Amino acid sequence: MKQAIKTLGVSPRDELETATMRQVRWRILPLIVLLYLIAYIDRNNVGFARSAMESDLGLSDAAYGLGAGIFFIGYVLMEIPSNAGMYRFGARKWIARILISWGIMATAMTLVHNEMSFYIIRFLLGAAEAGFFPAVLFYFTLWFPAAQRVSVLGIFVMAQPVANALGSPMSGVLLDLDGTWGLQGWQWMFLVEGVPAIVLGALVPFLLTDRPAHARWLADDQRIWLTATMDAENAAKASTAHHPFLAGLKDRRAWVYGALNFGMVCGIYGLGLWLPTIVKGLGDYSNTTLGWLVMIPYAAAVPCVYYWSRRADRTGKRALHAAISLTTAAVGLLGAAYLFSLSPVLALIMLCVAAIGIYSAIAPFLSIPSAVFAGAAAAAGLGLVNSLGNIGGFVAPYIVGLIKDTTGSNPIALTFLAACLITTAIIGYLYASRRPEGDATLTTQGATQP
Template identity: 40%
Template sequence: MSDQALERSAVAKASWRLLPLIALGYGISYVDRVNISFAALQMNRDLHFSATVYGLGAGLFFLGYALFEIPSNLLLVRFGARRWIARIMLTWGALAIGMMFVRTPMQFYVMRFLLGLAEAGFFPGVAYYLTLWFPEAHRGRAISRFYVAWPLSTVVMGAVAGSLLGLQGRLGLSGWQWLFLVEGAPAVLLSVVILFCLPDTPEKAAWLTADEKTWLQRRLAADAATLVGAPQSIFKAVFSLPVLAATAVNFMLLGTFYAFNLSAPELLHNATHLSAGQVGYVVAAAGLSGAAGMLLNGWHSDRSGERHLHLIAPLLVMAAAFVVIGQAQAPWAVTAAYAVALTANAAVGGVVWPVLIGVLHPRTAAVGVATINAVGQFGSFVMPALWGVAKDATGSFHAGLTALPFAYLIAAAIVLGLRQARPKPVPAPA
């Protein structure tokens, strides 16, 4: 069999066997970390939480995530992706269900922190795991095909949130308690599937032929050989200028996105006066357009062999969209700008990790990915907390919305600098 045929068969098998399962896990994880944005429509009222309390509690998830990010990835390498990812899903699913028992601000803070601690390492672990299976020329599509679970999960979350909140009073539970119960259970169930169905490396995949395993090993080794310089120590790798730049980009992207997204249902409700169910449908529709944008941007970046401009363009679109959201008065304009912002943010997801991982040497990739994501998650703690404080201080979301475009413009400028320091990758064969 020719190299081209081996490439097609090996990549196709890995895609079909791994990506749907990983995507399902990531979609569930995203729902469980942000479903409080819908629960807050009832929970904040029932429990008398201010915007400051809610913002701090929402952000504490990411502090726990950040603190355990690097240890979790080191343990993933030691115990293997299959066991460790299954452990992550089991513990976060149990804690996600446990959110239904929250009654006080302190309980809210503790549960959100523990939920982040439990989920820590899932996304960077998966991103690192995919580098063991997919050569550089295929990673944009591979990552976008699992990462597309993020916008698709917003479709599911938006479509069912109104119905779950509508269960208010059933069996003595509030609607927001039903939301946590129903949306937390799938993680526990999927952890069992992950444990039995996810191979640790290509060498352990019974569904790959010997020739396909050899081709993957050879191609991944060739990709590693194209990197400039020898493998660095972990300390030097983490504190090198390119990694620091990539870390700053992720800090801006995650912090600003979660600051907005954790309050998006409330913001849309206030701006449009739609019901919780109708807001859910708006979020679901934006999720569909986001899924298309993510897949298209990841596919085109692979076909063209260019990553950085495919990241810069949607960053600029997001900056413009948030200017509109912050200034527009008409409900249709806010809704349209929200859909544009969510679509552009999903398009970022299709290419951002190939760009960020591209500054790392394979020998330090696991810790490097964890470091980049951990600092980004710290931004996701800081910015939602500041967002809540600003909301209580000013009585509106205007101050927070005014700051978001500047963060995206700074991120775009840093990516442009990374582009100048990175050779253009080879396009995938037709």
């Protein structure tokens, strides 16, 4: 065996690394991706319920936009405290807590009966789900070396377009259950799509492992190698590795990347919450058919996300890949906005381009702050980045709703989202491309300078 390894030019250490990381991926990623898929369906399914809820509850475009976006106010307020809990109690217990509480609030959406109850339950849903995404980012810093993290994040982020691709037709079918057992179709949708989070929350403590040193499912040599590798990587981040939780909140880089994340999230959630409405303009379709049409842009994004994240890992140019993706997304949104009146089919194609750009930007971008922080400061810093970013999840749908109420124009609303994305692409590239976390090909000299 050793002779075969030598002949192939593969050292025993390389073989150990490959075998270890393959096992870690198969153990961790399927479950984490499934959890995020469910989270994304539960936060975005309100977009499919919009027309029915407006009809049943008398919501205006602005009221819908406020209710859809207020999710992120609760999310942002509880994000950093939740990440502190993650660091204090560990991944298994805290992610389980998040899952069960958000599943309860997701099913509680069936109780909405007016504007105020819509606002309250959406706010509580955001507060319940707070901390999940940065907790996963932090969890990945414990298990995956930085050189492999963009690819891992790419697989994780694929849950977003996959969730929308699967959630679109599923939500359409559930909406067509209108009147069954005395429930409206949108109530069935919230009920059925909220229960899986509760079930999986009860299973997570038995399926996740907090740290490599606790992984009894790894062989002894694999566990020792991975623990030593991650400890060495964290020690190299000298400016934050030994700092307390609050150090991550004081780091200027966390605020800069959080502000940039705000611009990216505006595009992500603005598109996600309004895409069903935009696609419905293609014709008078049933809820089920609408769901299949909405699936198309998200399905187109999935293979591109995987390819682009692997390419960013291979080249190390994370900032460049994120900027190209965000620019592509902006072009797609503008094309959809101004081609719609000429050809709905061309507009749908441009929405596919927008979805590809938006979702392929996430992994390269979020790998940048993940490469900066370690230890307790990572829990705080990544929580701050995600908190500031998710303010965009409130701002985007609310402003889009106001624009539509004022002008009745989808093109103007999409132009606003495109402007957010292109501005983020330019500023993000200028800031991060000159820094080692944004371009791994640069020397690590000065990497820890804020």
